[in-house]
Amino acid sequence: MTEILLKIINEILDRNGKESLQTLDVQLSLRNDLGFDSLDLAVLTVKIEDQFGIDIFQNGIVDKVYEIINVVSRSE
Amino acid sequence: MKRVIVTGDSGGLGHKIVTNLLNHEEYSVIGVSRQETATIMDLRQEYKERYQHIAFDLSRPERIKDLFSNRIKDIGPIYGLVNNAAYAYDDIVTNARIESLERMYNINVFSPILLTKYVIRNMLLYGTKGAIVHISSVSAHTGYKGLSMYASTKGALEAFSIGVAREWGGYGIRSNCVAPGFMETPMSESLTPEQKRRIYKRTSLKEETSADSVAKTVAFLLSENASSITGTVIRVDNGTI
Numbered sequence: 001m002t003e004i005l006l007k008i009i010n011e012i013l014d015r016n017g018k019e020s021l022q023t024l025d026v027q028l029s030l031r032n033d034l035g036f037d038s039l040d041l042a043v044l045t046v047k048i049e050d051q052f053g054i055d056i057f058q059n060g061i062v063d064k065v066y067e068i069i070n071v072v073s074r075s076e
Numbered sequence: 077m078k079r080v081i082v083t084g085d086s087g088g089l090g091h092k093i094v095t096n097l098l099n100h101e102e103y104s105v106i107g108v109s110r111q112e113t114a115t116i117m118d119l120r121q122e123y124k125e126r127y128q129h130i131a132f133d134l135s136r137p138e139r140i141k142d143l144f145s146n147r148i149k150d151i152g153p154i155y156g157l158v159n160n161a162a163y164a165y166d167d168i169v170t171n172a173r174i175e176s177l178e179r180m181y182n183i184n185v186f187s188p189i190l191l192t193k194y195v196i197r198n199m200l201l202y203g204t205k206g207a208i209v210h211i212s213s214v215s216a217h218t219g220y221k222g223l224s225m226y227a228s229t230k231g232a233l234e235a236f237s238i239g240v241a242r243e244w245g246g247y248g249i250r251s252n253c254v255a256p257g258f259m260e261t262p263m264s265e266s267l268t269p270e271q272k273r274r275i276y277k278r279t280s281l282k283e284e285t286s287a288d289s290v291a292k293t294v295a296f297l298l299s300e301n302a303s304s305i306t307g308t309v310i311r312v313d314n315g316t317i
Binding site: 039042043045046047049050 | 197198200201243244246247
């Protein structure tokens with residue numbers, strides 16, 4: 001799952017002209033560390049939903065990478 | 077092939093919009109409306125490969141999520157959305173009934189907003205630089221007795237469209253409105269000939285708006301020819317000024 005998540009996050013970073021991540025630190029904050037705004041988070045949501053069939057924001061705000069992993073793991 | 081969702085495809089204007097788009101080989105159409113009419117069956121016959129109809133009641137916006145998950149998601153990328161379906165609850169405001177208002181807002185405002193939500197999500201998933209067209213009404217700009225409540229739904233749609241244009245323009249997604257004048261469609265058939273005469277007299281061209289002209293404007297806004305147009309309203313109303 002982390003490989004797919006890393007690929008999706010890097011696609012968004014690439015679109016924003018930012019450097020790709022080599023590895024995924026689960027403590028990273030999407031907003032503060034990666035600089036994602038609400039539109040980036042919408043793109044992240046639809047791409048994760050396409051891969052894992054879950055809307056990560058359905059039950060509240062998600063910010064840390066580990067929170068995404070937890071939400072997706074619970075649904076599997 | 078560019079897939080476009082058109083709501084209210086069983087109605088007078090909706091049918092014109094669908095046939096106009098299908099006249100262009102580049103489009104396929106997913107029609108969404110409650111009724112399976114003879115005109116829909118004719119479209120199925122004539123455009124087997126490029127037209128499909130989904131029966132769905134747009135007065136139930138809470139079911140739109142399931143509509144996308146169960147019926148639309150697997151179809152693939154969506155290029156366009158035409159929010160055309162509308163319900164006209166016409167009366168003077170002192171007679172306002174909440175049940176009728178709720179039904180009208182469900183069909184005219186809440187369903188278009190939720191359809192836009194899922195269409196834009198689809199566009200983001202596939203990286204589609206798509207186009208959304210909302211059908212507004214001349215009544216959002218010019219006052220008519222008995223249409224204040226209906227006009228309020230169209231004003232809401234126009235304001236929504238401007239915000240969507242601003243939100244998603246950076247992803248190449250456009251959102252525009254067409255505001256038609258009064259047309260000879262089933263929606264206006266409750267008007268008496270005298271009421272129609274007075275309405276048409278208020279226009280510069282002194283006649284009913286051509287539904288064909290409205291449908292062609294919708295096709296224009298969806299097309300590449302309108303690639304620099306977003307967040308605007310095109311009035312197709314015979315010059316109601």
